Amino acid sequence: MEIQGRIVVGESMEVVEGTVMVEDGRIVEVRGEAVETDDVVIPALVNAHTHIGDSVAKETGRGLPLDEVVAPPDSHKHRMLRSTPRDEKRAAMRRTVERMRSEGVGVFGDFREEGVEGTEDLRAVTDDSPVKAVALGSGPPEVLDVADGYGASGARDDGFTEEREEARRRGKPFGIHAGERDADDIDGAFAYDPEFLVHMVHARDEDLDRLAETETPVVACPRCNLVIGVGKPPVEELVEATTVALGTDNVMLNVPSVWRETEFVSKHYDLPDEEVLRMATVNGARALGVEGGVIEEGAPARLVVLRGDRSLADVDDVVAGVVRRAGAGDVKDVILPASQA
Ligand SMILES: [Zn+2]
Known part of the structure; x- marks a missing residue:
């Protein structure tokens, strides 16, 4: 060709x-x-952080504080997931994957709720799609039997020592949300020595130093941060410190358009255009441990x-x-x- x-x-x-x-x-x-x-x-674009499972709940949960909208196990999102039949969730996820593909997304990294079953659903809707899904599962360590890696909700939600060790043992990535609402869960997230961090809206100077030292990539999700009202990530400083990729985060709250994300980042931050395009492509692949x-x-x-x-x-x-x-x-x-x- x-x-x-x-x-x-x-x-x-x-x-x-x-x-x-x-x-x-x-x-x-x-x-x-x-x-x-x-x-x-x-x-092709890389959407390095999504939650496509909540595609069934678009434009719900708006205006709620972060923990009430997305934190496991009893937030709005998790109640919506529990109350929706599996086939409906799969159909909605399938539509989201096809939307991303038609817009030029070739790879996405999804933090999938609902343990083994949730990851199986993600697999079911992506196995016949040319879009490469990096499935970052949740729940017990056994989810790594079906997932490409582990996606931890955050250091304040739970302990993930066993899951982290199991991911390492299998050579699979472990990613974790950190510093979204405040800086309180950042030390805890670093303690897992993750392959990548998500958000870092509240990264402090010492965190930027740690990112640089450990060369830990960060996936920034600035538009979704705006919806939740947690502030804007310090993207310029993060870019100085480490590899920064872009994600659109919860489909429930934010349309999974990498185009809108690049435009937003380009206009809100002083970054070279080439850097913004790297964030939406090669940096995402690197954060997720994918070639290309x-x-x-x-x-x-x-x-x-x-x-x-x-x-x-x-x-x-x-x-x-x-x-x-x-x-x-x-x-x-x-x-x-x-x-x-
Ligand atoms: Zn997330």
Whole structure:
């Protein structure tokens, strides 16, 4: 397969006119050459933190404090999940995955509630989708039989020592929410030596130092933080300290659009456009322990072709156009490997 256009190449996000050659789901060559089209080719987006299980509860729970809306086991979210039949939850999750795919998401990392059963539901709705789901399960350590890793709700909710150890033993990632409402659960989260942290809205100077020392990636979810009213994460400082990815968090509260997330981040923070695009692609892959997120030889061929004749027409700075203007209506094609490999 050959994909042509203005290609956003490598981690530097350099724009090269030419052709991406794909064989067996891998990029085999990026060839600079004159092409006829003004399409723009970018790595498929990575939504590094979602909870698609609550797709059944869109626009409910608004205005409640954080713990009442999402904390296990008796918050609004968990009551909604318990009271909804499994087939309805699966159907809603399926719609969310398809929405993300159609917008150009190639990989997402989901913190799935409801223990083993919840992770089985996520598997059931993604196994036949080309979108790669990184299932971060919850509940007992045995969830790691079916999950790709463990997604802990937070250090103040419960102890996760056994789950953390089991994830390590199996070579699977352990991620945990931290510093969303306040800084009180950050020390506890670091104590698990997680593969990544989610939120860090309330990261203190010493936390930024620890992130830098331990090179622990952070998934920031600034738009969802806004819905819950916990404040804005210090994204510029986090970017200075470590690898920062983007997530849209609870579908219940926030539409899972990485495009809206990049625009928001680009306009609320002073960051290079290339950095914002890395946050929405390669950094997410890195945080989740997944290969790719970048257009280079040997990488999995997860690509999005954006049409050059709408939002991206008349924009000289292609990457700025991509992170600040592009959206679902610009997506011409989403190219993903057939399997979940
Ligand atoms: Zn979350």
